[in-house]
Amino acid sequence: MSIELNLKKIKKVVPQDIKLIAVSKTKPISDIQKAYSLGQLDFGENKVQELIKKAETLPKNIRWHMIGHLQRNKVKSILPIVYMIHSVDSIRLFEEINNRAQNLKKKIKVLIQIDISQDQTKFGFSFDHIESIFKSNELERFHHVSIDGLMGMASFTEEKRIIKKEFLSLRKLYNKYKKKYSFKYLSMGMSGDYKIAIKCNSNMIRLGSNIFGSRNY
């Protein structure tokens, strides 16, 4: 199936008020151009070098989302280009983003990644850690970071019951602190589980293989 048809099909079933990030990691420029020609402007990448290279070539009105684990020494190079960082998973990373953004006189949109899954491979704050941070107000000193919401990845499992439970745990945290931090986005749901995520009130989904086909690493 073509990228154009995939995207059209997805847009038909996904409500308009849900932000769709097209995850283009490992995919060529030409694939991004196809989605772009249909009006898709939000693209997700998980490697800094790849994101920078693609951004150099592609139209400037594309909004680049950094969705993968971000190393602090890469923050400086990505800040001038990135629209939103979905994967802030430590206070030290917050600090680095804030300091570099201050130098650029910018305010950077971020999501805080929460480790909601049973898998050992995922990054993110634990629920206990982030709750103690939220209660302590220690994020308030990061004036150059706009905390736009929370992001989580569910376990890789066929068991919908587990996925749903994980999404609901993130929704609960989101709702608890939504007012205090003026959250806008609850980013959860990938190709395999976005329908469950939407039922759990996700308003930002990140789809790769559903749009661009499976990836060969």
Ligand SMILES: *Cc1c(COP(=O)(O)O)cnc(C)c1O
């Ligand atoms: C790769 C990736 C996605 C997209 O995965 P698909 O299963 O191809 O839709 C979404 N979110 C993150 C954080 C990713 O790394």
